Amino acid sequence: MKERKPVAVVAGAGPGNGAALARRFADGGYAVALLARDGAKVAGLAEQIDGACAYACDVSDPASIGRVFNMIAADLGAVEVLLFNAGSGVFKSVEEITAAEFEAAWRINAYGSLICSQAVIPAMKARGSGTILFTGATASLRGGKRTAAFAPAKAAQRSLAESMARTLWPAGIHVGLLIVDGVVDLPKTRQTMPDKEDNFFVDPAGVAETAWFLTHQDRRAWSFEVEARPFGENW
Numbered sequence: 001m002k003e004r005k006p007v008a009v010v011a012g013a014g015p016g017n018g019a020a021l022a023r024r025f026a027d028g029g030y031a032v033a034l035l036a037r038d039g040a041k042v043a044g045l046a047e048q049i050d051g052a053c054a055y056a057c058d059v060s061d062p063a064s065i066g067r068v069f070n071m072i073a074a075d076l077g078a079v080e081v082l083l084f085n086a087g088s089g090v091f092k093s094v095e096e097i098t099a100a101e102f103e104a105a106w107r108i109n110a111y112g113s114l115i116c117s118q119a120v121i122p123a124m125k126a127r128g129s130g131t132i133l134f135t136g137a138t139a140s141l142r143g144g145k146r147t148a149a150f151a152p153a154k155a156a157q158r159s160l161a162e163s164m165a166r167t168l169w170p171a172g173i174h175v176g177l178l179i180v181d182g183v184v185d186l187p188k189t190r191q192t193m194p195d196k197e198d199n200f201f202v203d204p205a206g207v208a209e210t211a212w213f214l215t216h217q218d219r220r221a222w223s224f225e226v227e228a229r230p231f232g233e234n235w
Contacts, residue, residue, distance in 0.1 A: 005031040005051065007076045009069075011059055011116050012086030013042050016184045017135060020204035021083050024212050026051045030081065033072045035059065059086045059112030060104070069119040078123040081215055084113050085135040089150035097149045105149040110156035117164060121173065128172040131215045134161050135207075136179040138227075138235070165224050174222050176214050180207060181229035199232055 008025040012018050013034035022045065026032045032052045036042035039056030046054035053075060057068040072079060089105040090097060117132055124130030139147045140154035158177060165175040183189050185201035193200070210228050217223060229235060 004077050005029060006080045007031050007033065007072065007078065008081035008083060009033045009035060009072065009079050009116075009120070010083045010085055011035045011057070011112070012084065012135070013045055013054075014085075015045075016186045016204045017180065017207050018085045019045055020208035021085060021211055022049050022052055024205070024208035025081065025083070028212060031076045033076060033079075035068060035086075059084075059116060060107035062115050065112070065115045065119060069116070073123075078127070079120040080124070080127075080130055082116060082120050082130075082132045083135070083211060084116055084133070086112055087135055087137065087154070089147075089153060091146045091150060092148060093145055094148040102149045102152070105153035106156060109150075109153035110160060113157050113160055121168065124173045125168075125171050130172070131174045131176070132161075132164065132168075133174075133176045133178060133211055133214055134158075135211075136161070136177045136225075138179055138181040140179065162224065169222065172219070174215070174217070174219065176223060177225045178207070178211055178214065179225060179227045181227055181235060182233045199230055202228065202230055 008030040010018050010022045013022055013036045022032050022034055026049045034042045034046050034052055034054050035057040037058050043054040046052040055068045058064040086108055088108055090101045134157055136158055137154045139151040140158040143151040161175055161177045168175050180202055182202040185203055207228050
């Protein structure tokens, strides 16, 4: 009988950090489930990564989350690592955002974090091990003029993660927060900032390597919050 691979879920499998996370964990021997709202795009990404499967999922919708995590359990097995990387939001001032935009940012970053986590916690508790790692942002620590929707959503996610860590660490489940500070290296950011050098951008592969390290820490020396930024970034 073929040995089952451990299962990692990347919720928010976009072209930057999400794709890098998927490749790192697939290279590390995991069966990787890629989740994104756009089924066609995530299927295209899965085709490029050995051991990856694509699932269309709206992480702001509990019904969609429940359906997809049931499919993952049936297709791949119980989830051992949840990498919650979904984190879109609008960047506007308090006078510019709408109530709908504010709510949408919260539903993706905080509400989605909760529902996806609740889908994997029971099996992790039964096994006595597992990792739930959130991709956070420095906006969770301070509000900016144009982060009136994004910052509160990320702050809620950070508080949820801390509450989860205090509850779940004693059960053997490592909950952590990886705060990414800077502009992620993507084709669209390169196009928007053509004058910036390579060292200006956050390297998705570097972020994924940090996530891998956090996931495989000695349980007697766990970290909750780790920041990742380019060496020249002001902070």
